[in-house]
Amino acid sequence: MSSEPRHNLNRTVKLLPKSPTGILGLDKITDGGLPLGRPTLICGGAGCGKTLFAMEFIVRGALEFNEPGVFMAFEEKAEELTVNVASLGFDLEQLQADKMIKLDHVYIERSEIEETGEYDLDGIFIRLGHAIDSIGAKRVVLDTIENLFASLSNQAIIRAELRRLFQWLKDKNVTTIITGEKGDGTFTRHGLEEYVSDCVILLDHRVANQISTRLLRIVKYRGSYHGTNEYPFLIDKDGISVLPVTALTLDHEVSTVRVSSGIPSLDRMLGGQGFFKGSSVLVSGTAGTGKTSIAGYFANETCNRGGRCIYFAFEESPKQIIRNMLSIGVTLQQHIDSGLLKFHASRPTLNGLEMHLVSIHKLVEEFKPQTVILDPITNLITVGSVSEVKTMLIRLIDFLQSEQITVMFTALTLNNIVNEQTDEGVSSLVDAWLLVRDIEFNGERNRGMYVMKSRGMKHSNQVREFVISDEGLNLVDVYLGPEGVLTGSAREAQRLQEVTSDVLKDHAITRKDMEINRKRKVLESKIASLKEEFDSVQDELNKSYIEDQLRKSVVDQNREQLTRNRHSGE
Amino acid sequence: MNELPNTSGAKTAIESERFVLRLFVTGASSNSVRAISNIKEICEKYLTDNYSLEIIDVYQQKDIAEKEQIIALPLLIKNFPLPERRFMGDMSDTDRVLKELGLSS
Numbered sequence: 001m002s003s004e005p006r007h008n009l010n011r012t013v014k015l016l017p018k019s020p021t022g023i024l025g026l027d028k029i030t031d032g033g034l035p036l037g038r039p040t041l042i043c044g045g046a047g048c049g050k051t052l053f054a055m056e057f058i059v060r061g062a063l064e065f066n067e068p069g070v071f072m073a074f075e076e077k078a079e080e081l082t083v084n085v086a087s088l089g090f091d092l093e094q095l096q097a098d099k100m101i102k103l104d105h106v107y108i109e110r111s112e113i114e115e116t117g118e119y120d121l122d123g124i125f126i127r128l129g130h131a132i133d134s135i136g137a138k139r140v141v142l143d144t145i146e147n148l149f150a151s152l153s154n155q156a157i158i159r160a161e162l163r164r165l166f167q168w169l170k171d172k173n174v175t176t177i178i179t180g181e182k183g184d185g186t187f188t189r190h191g192l193e194e195y196v197s198d199c200v201i202l203l204d205h206r207v208a209n210q211i212s213t214r215l216l217r218i219v220k221y222r223g224s225y226h227g228t229n230e231y232p233f234l235i236d237k238d239g240i241s242v243l244p245v246t247a248l249t250l251d252h253e254v255s256t257v258r259v260s261s262g263i264p265s266l267d268r269m270l271g272g273q274g275f276f277k278g279s280s281v282l283v284s285g286t287a288g289t290g291k292t293s294i295a296g297y298f299a300n301e302t303c304n305r306g307g308r309c310i311y312f313a314f315e316e317s318p319k320q321i322i323r324n325m326l327s328i329g330v331t332l333q334q335h336i337d338s339g340l341l342k343f344h345a346s347r348p349t350l351n352g353l354e355m356h357l358v359s360i361h362k363l364v365e366e367f368k369p370q371t372v373i374l375d376p377i378t379n380l381i382t383v384g385s386v387s388e389v390k391t392m393l394i395r396l397i398d399f400l401q402s403e404q405i406t407v408m409f410t411a412l413t414l415n416n417i418v419n420e421q422t423d424e425g426v427s428s429l430v431d432a433w434l435l436v437r438d439i440e441f442n443g444e445r446n447r448g449m450y451v452m453k454s455r456g457m458k459h460s461n462q463v464r465e466f467v468i469s470d471e472g473l474n475l476v477d478v479y480l481g482p483e484g485v486l487t488g489s490a491r492e493a494q495r496l497q498e499v500t501s502d503v504l505k506d507h508a509i510t511r512k513d514m515e516i517n518r519k520r521k522v523l524e525s526k527i528a529s530l531k532e533e534f535d536s537v538q539d540e541l542n543k544s545y546i547e548d549q550l551r552k553s554v555v556d557q558n559r560e561q562l563t564r565n566r567h568s569g570e
Numbered sequence: 571m572n573e574l575p576n577t578s579g580a581k582t583a584i585e586s587e588r589f590v591l592r593l594f595v596t597g598a599s600s601n602s603v604r605a606i607s608n609i610k611e612i613c614e615k616y617l618t619d620n621y622s623l624e625i626i627d628v629y630q631q632k633d634i635a636e637k638e639q640i641i642a643l644p645l646l647i648k649n650f651p652l653p654e655r656r657f658m659g660d661m662s663d664t665d666r667v668l669k670e671l672g673l674s675s
Binding site: 104106107108112113114115116117118119120121122123124126127129130131148151152 | 594596599601604605608628629632633635636639640641642643644645646654655656657658659660661662663666667670
């Protein structure tokens with residue numbers, strides 16, 4: 001009961017209402033959008049995307065949130081703007097005809113104008129007010145109002161009027177974006193941030209190692225929680241996408257569902273079922289050990305199950321991979337045709353790491369795959385340092401795991417020693433690490449595969465020979481002989497040798513059996529002769545016994561006869 | 571036509587050309603009121619009858635602000651004689667107004 005009033009108190013707390021920008025990712029960072037009914041300052045150097053940012057805010061507002069907007073341009077003419085943003089698929093003419101957007105180009109020609117005393121900027125107020133009222137605008141952009149400073153000489157008036165303008169816009173309850181050119185050591189050349197104190201967003205365009213990255217940072221957002229990092233953003237045919245880079249927590253869902261790697265014998269090494277769904281798998285190995293083939297198999301398997309897969313190729317073109325996979329009996333083309341597999345091939349040097357991350361994000365969100373493959377991550381090193389690549393991959397893994405997407409990286413290791421770390425230092429991040437390694441022996445080079453780690457499942461500790469043939473990939477047991485691990489033809493020779501010795505053994509066994517038979521026969525014949533002997537002895541003995549009896553009876557008869565004869569003679 | 575209003579400062583440059591002036595103001599704000607009286611005074615003094623002055627209240631015709639590229643007010647536009655010139659402010663800087671109108675020496 002006592003908590004009741006408190007609860008009510010909480011409910012009455014009013015959060016700052018926000019106006020969603022519709023710009024991919026930005027609303028996530030700002031926790032809902034720009035402050036509703038207040039001005040926001042977007043500042044940055046030339047060519048950092050201020051105007052586009054502002055324009056997208058207006059257009060998305062009109063298209064997605066049904067909020068009409070006024071775009072007051074101090075730099076570009078309305079027609080120029082229309083053409084410039086047409087490349088992003090924004091049809092400003094149509095939107096203007098629909099009364100969803102109003103473009104107003106404010107043009108000041110310094111040489112035509114004379115200042116002859118006190119004045120104010122009521123003209124702007126009236127124009128803007130009229131534009132807002134005519135379409136019922138909820139959003140306003142002033143791009144770049146600082147141009148006034150170049151056109152008019154009385155700075156005191158401009159400053160006073162700007163202060164009044166922003167207050168007036170607040171009173172009008174329109175969400176406003178003001179753009180400003182970045183000055184030396186200040187956010188804007190003329191200190192606009194002084195007037196716009198609610199929200200300041202800084203755009204930057206940085207070039208490092210000849211590779212450019214666009215970055216966005218929320219410098220200030222009064223009354224709201226917001227991300228404070230520099231977030232990379234991308235301008236492409238769909239406009240701006242901002243990437244909320246790092247999830248701060250590690251509380252994503254985990255799955256116990258297993259997915260096959262596509263290679264049954266590899267699955268057997270992984271407790272018989274393959275990887276966990278949503279886990280990260282690293283396949284590393286020296287050049288030419290079949291990393292891409294493993295990745296291709298995995299992609300193929302995903303698509304065979306009816307899942308979607310994006311294959312980011314940083315080294316080979318999709319056509320090349322398809323051709324090469326065909327040689328080991330995997331037809332990826334059918335999955336591309338059915339729309340389950342998507343290749344995205346680009347050179348790592350195409351853009352900065354962050355940009356790669358943004359484009360991966362974007363594609364993943366669009367395509368909603370179950371599996372993502374990056375082949376290989378090694379090349380990313382060319383556009384960033386090891387630690388940068390590592391952070392990027394952490395973010396990527398974070399993101400993919402939160403979406404329950406299984407990811408497979410391939411990485412090239414440069415030497416043949418089994419390192420504790422891969423070059424990118426990601427081995428500690430991944431859930432499963434397969435190492436493919438050359439085994440040079442007996443004048444030939446063979447591939448051995450280990451499961452270095454596989455979190456949360458029983459996995460084989462054995463080295464398997466990794467065989468790539470026309471039929472596909474297979475893992476066979478290596479032969480562990482007195483000379484160590486035998487692979488390839490040595491293993492084959494060993495196998496043949498074993499067959500030979502089996503035959504010999506069989507032969508030996510047959511011979512022994514015959515011997516025993518023979519012995520048995522000898523024994524049996526001996527037994528028979530002894531028995532015969534016994535029988536004859538027995539007969540002999542019986543014969544004498546009967547003779548004795550006969551003799552005895554004859555004697556008895558004779559005696560009786562004699563006796564009778566004597567009696568009769570008396 | 572063209573009797574020249576040979577008043578003191580105004581020299582011959584004006585000749586046959588009639589001045590077409592438009593003054594944009596915002597209601598009865600102090601700047602506007604000052605501008606109206608100042609320009610009227612200048613016109614009366616230097617152009618006498620050789621001018622037409624139209625005073626427009628932008629509040630009454632809001633769309634004119636965009637059409638005429640109005641930013642600062644009060645604004646005086648000299649449409650004729652060419653070249654077109656714009657003057658903003660309350661016209662209290664008489665010398666400057668005269669010079670730019672081509673009326674001062």
